[in-house]
Amino acid sequence: MTRTMSLAxxxxxxxxxLLEVSDxxxxxxxxxxxxxxxxxxxxxxxxxAVDGIDFTIERGKTLSLVGESxxxxxxxxxxxxxxxxxxxxxxVFDGVDLSHAPAGAPAKLRRRMQMIFQDPYASLNPRxxxxxxxxxxxxxxxxxxxxxxxxxxVDRLLEFVGLNAKxxxxxxxxxxxxxRQRISIxxxxxxxxxxxxxxxxxxxxxxxxxxxxxxxxxxxQRELGLTYLFISHDLAVVNFMADWIxxxxxxxxxxxxxAETVFASPQHPYTRLLLDTIPDLTMARRGREPxxxxxxxxxxxxxxxxxxxxxxxxxxxxxxxxxxxxxxVLGASTACHAVEEGRLPPAVASGFAGGxxxxxxxxxxxxxxxxxxxxxx
Amino acid sequence: xxxxxxxxxxxxxxxxxxxxTAVDDVSFTVEEGEVLGLVGESxxxxxxxxxxxxxxxxxxxxxxxxxxxLDGGRIDALRGEALRKVRGKQIGAIFQDPLTSLNPxxxxxxxxxxxxxxxxxxxxxxxxxxxxxxxxxVGIPAPDKRxxxxxxxxxxxxxxxxxxALALCAEPRLIIxxxxxxxxxxxxxxxxxxxxxxxCRERNAAVILVTHDMGVIAETADRVAVMYAGRLAEIGPxxxxxxxxxxxxxxxxxxxxxxxxxxxxxxxxxxxxxxRLSDIPAGCAFNPRCTRVFADCHVHRxxxxxxxxxxxxxxxxxxxxx
Ligand SMILES: Nc1ncnc2c1ncn2[C@@H]1O[C@H](COP(=O)(O)OP(=O)(O)OP(=O)(O)O)[C@@H](O)[C@H]1O
Ligand SMILES: Nc1ncnc2c1ncn2[C@@H]1O[C@H](COP(=O)(O)OP(=O)(O)OP(=O)(O)O)[C@@H](O)[C@H]1O
Ligand code: SF4
Ligand SMILES: [Mg+2]
Ligand SMILES: [Mg+2]
Numbered sequence: 001m002t003r004t005m006s007l008a009x010x011x012x013x014x015x016x017x018l019l020e021v022s023d024x025x026x027x028x029x030x031x032x033x034x035x036x037x038x039x040x041x042x043x044x045x046x047x048x049a050v051d052g053i054d055f056t057i058e059r060g061k062t063l064s065l066v067g068e069s070x071x072x073x074x075x076x077x078x079x080x081x082x083x084x085x086x087x088x089x090x091x092v093f094d095g096v097d098l099s100h101a102p103a104g105a106p107a108k109l110r111r112r113m114q115m116i117f118q119d120p121y122a123s124l125n126p127r128x129x130x131x132x133x134x135x136x137x138x139x140x141x142x143x144x145x146x147x148x149x150x151x152x153x154v155d156r157l158l159e160f161v162g163l164n165a166k167x168x169x170x171x172x173x174x175x176x177x178x179x180r181q182r183i184s185i186x187x188x189x190x191x192x193x194x195x196x197x198x199x200x201x202x203x204x205x206x207x208x209x210x211x212x213x214x215x216x217x218x219x220x221q222r223e224l225g226l227t228y229l230f231i232s233h234d235l236a237v238v239n240f241m242a243d244w245i246x247x248x249x250x251x252x253x254x255x256x257x258x259a260e261t262v263f264a265s266p267q268h269p270y271t272r273l274l275l276d277t278i279p280d281l282t283m284a285r286r287g288r289e290p291x292x293x294x295x296x297x298x299x300x301x302x303x304x305x306x307x308x309x310x311x312x313x314x315x316x317x318x319x320x321x322x323x324x325x326x327x328x329v330l331g332a333s334t335a336c337h338a339v340e341e342g343r344l345p346p347a348v349a350s351g352f353a354g355g356x357x358x359x360x361x362x363x364x365x366x367x368x369x370x371x372x373x374x375x376x377x
Numbered sequence: 378x379x380x381x382x383x384x385x386x387x388x389x390x391x392x393x394x395x396x397x398t399a400v401d402d403v404s405f406t407v408e409e410g411e412v413l414g415l416v417g418e419s420x421x422x423x424x425x426x427x428x429x430x431x432x433x434x435x436x437x438x439x440x441x442x443x444x445x446x447l448d449g450g451r452i453d454a455l456r457g458e459a460l461r462k463v464r465g466k467q468i469g470a471i472f473q474d475p476l477t478s479l480n481p482x483x484x485x486x487x488x489x490x491x492x493x494x495x496x497x498x499x500x501x502x503x504x505x506x507x508x509x510x511x512x513x514x515v516g517i518p519a520p521d522k523r524x525x526x527x528x529x530x531x532x533x534x535x536x537x538x539x540x541x542a543l544a545l546c547a548e549p550r551l552i553i554x555x556x557x558x559x560x561x562x563x564x565x566x567x568x569x570x571x572x573x574x575x576x577c578r579e580r581n582a583a584v585i586l587v588t589h590d591m592g593v594i595a596e597t598a599d600r601v602a603v604m605y606a607g608r609l610a611e612i613g614p615x616x617x618x619x620x621x622x623x624x625x626x627x628x629x630x631x632x633x634x635x636x637x638x639x640x641x642x643x644x645x646x647x648x649x650x651x652x653r654l655s656d657i658p659a660g661c662a663f664n665p666r667c668t669r670v671f672a673d674c675h676v677h678r679x680x681x682x683x684x685x686x687x688x689x690x691x692x693x694x695x696x697x698x699x
Contacts, residue, residue, distance in 0.1 A: 068562040176650045177419075206418035206589065206651070211633035211644040218643070233563060236635040240644065263637060277567045279592020281619065281636060294534050295562055 016095060017056035018195055018227045019080065024089035026050040026075050030299065047299050049075040051251035052089070054325065057244070059194075062221070062228040064238040064259070066274070067248035068295050073231045076248075077199045080229060081115050093195070111141045114188040118200035120180035124172040131168035134158070134187045141191055157186040161216060178209030182216070189220065197229045202237065214240055235278055239263060247271045250298050250306040253325055257332030265346070267334040269311045305337065313338040378449055379406035380583050381430070381551055386453075387442035388425050388434060390654075397654040399425045399438065401607040404681065407551065410581040412574065414598030414615065416588060418630075418651050421604040423587045427553045429453070430585070431468050432460045447551070466496045469544030469582075471573070473556040475536035478543060479528040485512070485539050486524035489546060496547035511542040515572060534565035538572065545576055552577060555587040570597055591634055595619055600687075603627050606651055606662040613687020623689040625669045661692065669693060 028047040050072045057063045065073045078084045080091055082098060091098045093109055117123040124133055134154045144150040155165035161182040172180055181201060188196060202210040214237065220226055230241050238245060245262045247255040247270065255268040266272045293310035296302060305323050308314040323335040338344045388400035400422045407413045415423050428434045430445055432455060445453040452463050472478055480488060489508035493499060499507065512520030515538040528536055537557065544552055554573060558566035574597055577584050586597060594601055594615065602612040603624065611624040622628040632645030649666045658664055664674040673692050681688040682696035691697055
């Protein structure tokens with residue numbers, strides 16, 4: 001029927017990727033101010049939030065999407081979860097195409113996919129007791145034969161995530177942010193999913209609590225064999241969680257590679273920029289020159305390579321032709337003309353070789369881009 | 378004499394269920410031209426400490442004890458005109474959201490000119506020239522055109538640059554920057570921090586940099602003060618606090634931060650979370666989470682005791698017992 005299906009079908013059962021996403025797009029229409037509409041006889045502006053991305057996630061592994069605010073990470077998460085419909089493209093979960101299935105269906109597959117949100121305050125119903133919050137998916141999918149079994153299961157889940165069975169009778173406001181995120185996790189794993197979408201699950205938490213939640217998530221992956229789509233803008237968090245990393249920029253994947261490769265030999269100039277802007281705990285980079293420019297507006301992204309206005313390696317081809325994701329090194333793919341043409345100086349490893357972060361991040365980028373003036377405003 | 382002396386500062390909030398102490402017996406100094414990082418988890422009292430120094434604590438919160446001195450003169454009890462003279466002229470402020478510091482109804486130029494003229498004896502034309510210079514200084518391209526635009530016509534990073542210009546244009550001695558980059562994209566954060574640091578260095582203005590981001594501290598601060606539950610846990614040179622932390626809380630905090638590099642199986646974690654202000658344990662506030670806790674920790678509240686080039690409030694250190 002389709003390429004992805006046949007590809008999956010050729011492999012022995014259970015070894016095909018759990019999730020395969022191809023040419024996924026989501027465009028939002030923004031209503032124009034009335035006057036513009038009349039004057040320009042134009043109805044809408046398009047936000048190309050997700051503009052043609054492909055990735056797969058192997059069973060039991062973690063793919064992390066990273067990128068700055070507005071690049072489309074959460075939109076990908078919602079598309080995969082079926083919370084919003086796709087504009088085009090395919091989402092295949094365990095061999096079944098979900099892209100055109102109505103939300104919530106097919107229930108059997110949806111039970112196996114759950115989501116953890118960034119804000120543990122907003123995602124829990126404040127008027128429900130924690131016990132009922134966790135039991136709701138159990139009831140929706142009729143996973144417990146009796147009330148007693150449900151109670152036992154909720155108690156077990158609470159203890160699994162490091163809370164107390166007694167906590168089930170409390171309300172969300174009686175818990176700290178980290179404890180609330182544990183409650184969200186207990187709820188998410190109550191249906192025994194094999195796939196969790198985690199959208200910035202620790203961004204609202206303090207570092208000491210973040211460490212607890214990240215440790216819990218890694219343990220759950222080991223014990224339950226979970227597969228994660230893990231979204232974060234924090235590269236150090238991603239380094240701890242991810243097997244694979246997808247770097248997004250304005251709705252597109254610019255680099256998709258095994259995590260070690262991204263950190264050891266980042267290819268795309270934007271990936272290098274991101275690595276270069278991580279504040280460094282070793283104090284080695286005090287006084288470095290920061291990289292200039294800002295993320296442009298996704299309503300009217302630059303033509304060609306979206307990154308070209310900020311890129312020190314941009315040439316005329318970059319301004320007109322969008323680069324495709326192509327295999328580069330070690331199973332990594334990069335969407336960059338300069339990389340493809342071999343015009344890029346090799347990036348030097350950060351962190352892995354000697355355990356130390358290089359003293360001056362500027363070498364990652366080769367040369368620092370001049371302040372980008374057209375992006376302002 | 379230090380530029381700023383915060384001495385046994387105490388900030389309280391009366392509530393229906395009793396008085397909450399948001400800042401509890403906090404003392405530190407800031408030298409001229411120095412960058413002091415103020416770190417700690419959410420609710421630790423960082424912003425409240427900063428607000429007390431600029432006289433911006435919202436009632437019913439109030440300074441309930443201690444003194445704040447600038448150049449030796451008390452500024453903690455100033456009101457009205459005297460307060461306005463210190464705030465803005467002597468001490469500038471930069472907050473997390475640039476929009477709280479900018480008025481959407483006035484052009485960027487109007488706001489700069491007004492601030493400059495409030496604090497410096499300049500004509501409108503002179504102040505405007507100075508405003509253009511400031512925009513150029515903070516890296517706004519084509520400043521002579523952009524000066525007549527409104528804040529919404531600037532991107533987030535550019536707005537924060539304007540706020541930095543506003544905070545610095547009255548030539549203050551001290552800047553309080555409360556999470557100045559938290560609302561910005563990561564690639565813009567580094568630019569803003571570098572700009573702030575450079576401008577303050579050039580003008581010998583001191584900075585209190587409030588943040589929960591240890592990376593920003595590592596790249597910027599000269600000294601660091603670590604707050605926990607309204608109290609100072611540790612203060613010292615940045616290298617000492619980050620690399621050889623004395624307080625068990627600082628040590629746990631540093632260990633729990635994920636880093637770029639070989640992927641560990643687990644992150645070091647501190648059990649539990651910071652207590653609410655309404656139920657801070659007796660003795661050391663950190664005792665329920667501490668790996669080095671002993672019987673005394675439940676009884677005595679540690680004082681800041683000198684250690685290395687800094688000070689630490691933990692009973693394992695000589696001089697910490699009250
Ligand atoms: N319902 C919507 N209608 C219109 N535009 C939308 C909608 N949802 C998202 N967008 C736009 O799509 C783009 C991508 O948004 P998305 O939330 O996916 O970004 P993100 O990478 O998750 O960012 P952040 O790091 O800030 O969470 C943004 O420009 C956003 O404004
Ligand atoms: N109006 C108020 N009434 C009672 N308590 C308050 C009030 N405003 C703040 N607090 C408390 O004062 C304490 C210190 O708050 P502060 O804003 O200084 O924390 P912070 O360290 O800046 O945290 P964050 O990192 O979240 O900004 C907090 O526990 C907070 O709940
Ligand atoms: S005083 Fe006691 S509880 Fe507090 S930090 Fe030191 S050892 Fe831990
Ligand atoms: Mg998001
Ligand atoms: Mg604060």
